[in-house]
Amino acid sequence: MPQTHIRHHYREILTIALPMIASALSIPLLGVVDTAILGHLESPLYLGAVNVGVTTFNLFLWSLGFLRMSTTGLVAQDWGRQDQQAVARHVALALLLATGLAAALILLSPLWIESLVHWFAREQAEIRALAGTYLRWRVWSLPASLWLFVIMAYFLAIGQATVVLRLMLVSQVGNMALDYFFVVHWHWKITGVAAGSVISEYLAVMLGFWHMRHNGILRALPSGFWPSWRSHGHALGQLLAFNRDIFIRTLCLMFVFAFFTRQSAKQGEIILAANAVLMNFFYLASYGLDGFAHAVESLAGRYYGQDNKQALRQVVRDVFTISWLVALGLSVIYWAGGDWMIAWLTDLPAVRLASIDYLYWVVFLPVVAVASFVYDGLCVATLQTRIMRNSMVMATVLCFLPLWMALRPLGNHGLWLAFWGFFIVRGLAIHWGFKRSGILNAA
Numbered sequence: 001m002p003q004t005h006i007r008h009h010y011r012e013i014l015t016i017a018l019p020m021i022a023s024a025l026s027i028p029l030l031g032v033v034d035t036a037i038l039g040h041l042e043s044p045l046y047l048g049a050v051n052v053g054v055t056t057f058n059l060f061l062w063s064l065g066f067l068r069m070s071t072t073g074l075v076a077q078d079w080g081r082q083d084q085q086a087v088a089r090h091v092a093l094a095l096l097l098a099t100g101l102a103a104a105l106i107l108l109s110p111l112w113i114e115s116l117v118h119w120f121a122r123e124q125a126e127i128r129a130l131a132g133t134y135l136r137w138r139v140w141s142l143p144a145s146l147w148l149f150v151i152m153a154y155f156l157a158i159g160q161a162t163v164v165l166r167l168m169l170v171s172q173v174g175n176m177a178l179d180y181f182f183v184v185h186w187h188w189k190i191t192g193v194a195a196g197s198v199i200s201e202y203l204a205v206m207l208g209f210w211h212m213r214h215n216g217i218l219r220a221l222p223s224g225f226w227p228s229w230r231s232h233g234h235a236l237g238q239l240l241a242f243n244r245d246i247f248i249r250t251l252c253l254m255f256v257f258a259f260f261t262r263q264s265a266k267q268g269e270i271i272l273a274a275n276a277v278l279m280n281f282f283y284l285a286s287y288g289l290d291g292f293a294h295a296v297e298s299l300a301g302r303y304y305g306q307d308n309k310q311a312l313r314q315v316v317r318d319v320f321t322i323s324w325l326v327a328l329g330l331s332v333i334y335w336a337g338g339d340w341m342i343a344w345l346t347d348l349p350a351v352r353l354a355s356i357d358y359l360y361w362v363v364f365l366p367v368v369a370v371a372s373f374v375y376d377g378l379c380v381a382t383l384q385t386r387i388m389r390n391s392m393v394m395a396t397v398l399c400f401l402p403l404w405m406a407l408r409p410l411g412n413h414g415l416w417l418a419f420w421g422f423f424i425v426r427g428l429a430i431h432w433g434f435k436r437s438g439i440l441n442a443a
Contacts, residue, residue, distance in 0.1 A: 010318055013295045017322070019161035021291030023168030037183050038193070047346070048269050049130030050193060051276035052120045055261045056131065057138050059116065059254045060105055061145055066246035067098055068149040069297075073242065073380045075157035076301025088220040091154050095221070098146035109139045120258070121265050130190050137194035144201035151208035154217065156298050163211050167204045174200035245385035249392040256400055256422055263404070263415050271412055274354035277345050278362050281338070285330045285366035289373040292323045296377030304382050304439075313440050316378060323374050327366040334363040361416035368420055371427030375434065382439055391429035399425040 038046040071094045078086040105112075113135045121127040148167065155163040175196045182192025212218040264275040296319050303312040334341075342355045379388035400422040407414030434440055 010322075012299055013292070013315065013318055013322065016156070016159060016161045016298050017291040017295040017319075019165040019291075020156070020294040021288050023161075023165040023172075023291075037179060038189075045124075045126050045130060045269070046189060047276060047348075047351075048121075048124070048265075048272045049127045049190060050134060051261065051272065051279075052117060052127055052265070053131040053134035053138065053190075053194075055258060056113070056116045056120060056135060059258055060112070061142070063247060063250045063254050064098075064101060064146060065149065065250050066243040067094055067101075067146060068153040069246050069380045070094075070242040070383075070385075071150055071153035072157045072294075072297045073301055073383045075154055076298055076381060077305030077383070079158050080302035080305030084220070087154075087158075088217065091150065091217065092221045094150040094153070095147065098150055099143065102143040102146045105142050106139055109135075113139070120262055124265065124269060127265075127269070134190045134194045137191055138197055141198040141201045144198075144205045147205050148201065148208060151205070151212065155211070156294055157301065159298055159302075160215075161294070161298075163208075166211075167208050170207050171200050171204035174203055242383055242385045245389040249385070249389045252392040252396040256396055256419070259400075259404075260415065260419060264412070267412060270350050270354050273346070273348070273351045274358065275412070275415075277342060277351065277355045278358060280345065281334055281341070281362040282365055285327070286369065286373070288326060288330065289323055289366065289370055292319045292326070293373045293377030295319060296374060297380045300378055300381035309439075309441075316374070316440065319374055319377070320371075323370050324367075327370040330366040331364050334359075334366075338363060358412055358416060361413075361420070365420065365423070369423040369427070371431065372423055375427065375430035378434065379430065384433070384437060384439065387430060387433035387437065391426050391433060394429045395422050395426035 038050055071090060074090045075087050078084075078090065113132055117128050117131045117135065121131065148171070152164045152167060155161070155167075178196030178199055179193050182188045182196055186192060188195065209218060260275070261272075264272045296315065299315045300312050303309075303315065338359045339356060342352055342359065346352055346355070375391075376388060379385060400418050403421045404415060404418035407417055410417070
């Protein structure tokens with residue numbers, strides 16, 4: 001392939017990835033700000049309670065991430081084929097599905113809030129009470145959260161990553177500002193963190209619909225409902241089939257994070273708080289690497305829709321090259337500045353010392369996990385959701401759980417080592433799945 005074509009791919013990747021990285025980094029930065037605000041209150045209970053509350057909320061929100069993934073893959077391929085009617089149909093159906101799922105979760109929230117909070121923090125009554133307060137406020141952001149999944153998927157699929165950046169800045173930077181105002185100035189504590197999230201996400205949805213109206217897709221959505229019931233049945237069947245596999249994949253991922261939090265809580269409030277601090281390192285790396293996975297989703301999806309295998313393979317190679325360099329850079333930063341970052345996140349002496357004891361587990365985690373992120377983006381782009389599902393089930397059932405059971409005598413070190421094993425097996429399993437599929441083979 002000519003060198004100029006390779007450089008063109010790098011430019012395309014960075015045009016999408018850099019805004020997505022900037023927008024994605026705002027998510028862990030929000031967690032960092034919340035941790036810093038609550039970590040300087042008078043008790044570690046607030047930090048532990050928000051960790052439990054956010055993990056519980058994300059158990060549902062991230063498990064519904066199939067709305068974003070399937071919509072991105074379907075719309076990117078339709079956009080590559082220049083089928084505007086199919087684009088409108090998939091976006092309209094995804095918005096309708098998001099509304100129904102949000103309504104159902106809100107109606108059922110009294111049941112799942114109580115049961116999940118009790119499961120996460122059975123031994124800590126005060127943490128359960130505070131986490132329940134957080135969730136009873138936060139649940140009202142669910143419609144906005146799911147609509148944002150669809151809106152951002154559409155703009156990512158058509159290559160307008162700067163719009164996604166604007167939406168995330170409104171959602172996350174607005175959330176940081178509101179959290180600071182509500183917690184530090186109004187002393188709302190847990191309630192203030194939740195209220196900031198609710199308000200900022202609806203502001204982002206309003207901006208998203210404005211952008212959709214500006215580029216014409218909002219006006220095209222009603223026509224997307226009318227082609228024929230046969231077309232609807234086919235489109236909805238596609239959406240549900242892909243969503244089923246992604247849902248199972250995400251449930252496994254959320255189980256791993258939920259189990260990690262549960263086992264942290266069983267080791268006491270200091271270990272729970274320390275792992276909450278260290279998870280900010282992982283989230284910072286994961287959302288940064290996700291920017292390149294999003295570039296794969298958009299570009300590879302379009303090339304796959306055009307049946308351009310040569311360009312597809314080159315995009316994947318280029319994204320892997322950049323992602324490895326980014327992962328290594330993050331590991332160096334964590335190695336050199338990890339102690340300082342922990343000190344900035346909390347001034348509780350016991351939590352700080354415990355975090356430093358386990359810091360090295362997150363230093364090299366970006367390098368361990370990088371393949372999982374890039375291959376996930378390729379699964380979304382090519383709609384190979386079965387590969388994504390099977391690899392996640394394998395990593396969870398055949399690696400993470402057995403490894404944790406074998407390493408339980410090591411305590412928190414064993415928990416982090418099982419977490420490492422999960423990402424290693426997941427990356428290898430997806431790689432093997434694509435080798436068998438032949439998608440990346442030469443034409």
